[in-house]
Amino acid sequence: MNNKFEALKIEDDIDEDQDDTFRPAPTPGPGEHPLQFNYSIWFSRRSPKNTTYDQSLKFVASFASVEQFWSAYSHMTHPGDMMGHSDYHLFKEGIRPMWEDDANKMGGKWIIRLKKGLASRCWENLILAMLGEQFMVGxxxxxxxxxxxxxxxxxxxxxxxxxxxxxxxxxxxxxxxVLHLPANTVMEYKTHTDSLKLSAPRITAPRQLPPGQLPL
Structure with a gap:
């Protein structure tokens, strides 16, 4: 397990000014159970210090085996215990959690809104299903x-x-x-191209003036 933080039990331990350089996962150790893909964990939190999403994104750890994953995960604050506007991102190694990444730009995402108190259990169920290749979609x-x-x-x-x-x-x-969702649960699928359009700044065309007239 390649972990930049000795202890991440409280998300405030993350120094938002520190280097966020990605480091590849090590190979599985002797007797460890390798995953089909290597993965990386990222953390982001809205802060007055952050002017862009990319600046708020902090690399936490990367791992290549079941044992390396649990070593990182056991030191992380559960989502239900985090404060404020915070995110965990668990992505295949080499894919940054950004719409513009080559692996993401033609894709999209399923979105599920949860009542408070459900995030920790649902997050764990989701990532275990993902690491265990339960989705069966290559x-x-x-x-x-x-x-x-x-x-x-x-x-x-x-x-x-x-x-x-x-x-x-x-x-x-x-x-x-895998999340044991009721049949009437509302799920939304959004393409990343739509997300990019919604987040793009609006540009207003300049007003056309009659010849010779100066703008006020």
Missing amino acids: EEICGAVVSVRFQDDILALWNRTASDQATTTRIRDTLKR
Whole structure:
């Protein structure tokens, strides 16, 4: 397990000014159980110090085996215990948790809004299903995000190909099963291209003036 922090039991231990350089996962040690893919954990939190999303994103750890994952996970504050506007991102190694990443830009995400008190259990169920390859969609899964907010919490599962309806449907159905969601649970699928459009700054075209007239 490649962990930059000796102890992460409280998310405030993360120094937002520290270097966020990604470091690859080590190979599984003797007797360890390798995962099908290596993964990385990132943390982000809205802060007056952060002017962009990229600046708020902090690399936490990377791992290649079941044992390395539990070593990192056991030192992390559970989502239900985090404060403020905070996120955990668990993505396959080499994929940054950003819409613009090459692995993500043609994909999308399933979004589930949770009542307060459910985030920790649902997050653990989701990431264990992802690490255990329960979604059965090949390399389509890119990563998962849990977002802690003031009114509710949000789970999102990202995949590579938004246009593949059969795959997105299978991911949705597996999500319902591994999270034990009621049949009437509202789930939203959003493409990353739509997210980029919504987040883009609005540009107003300059007003056309009659010849010779100066702007006020």
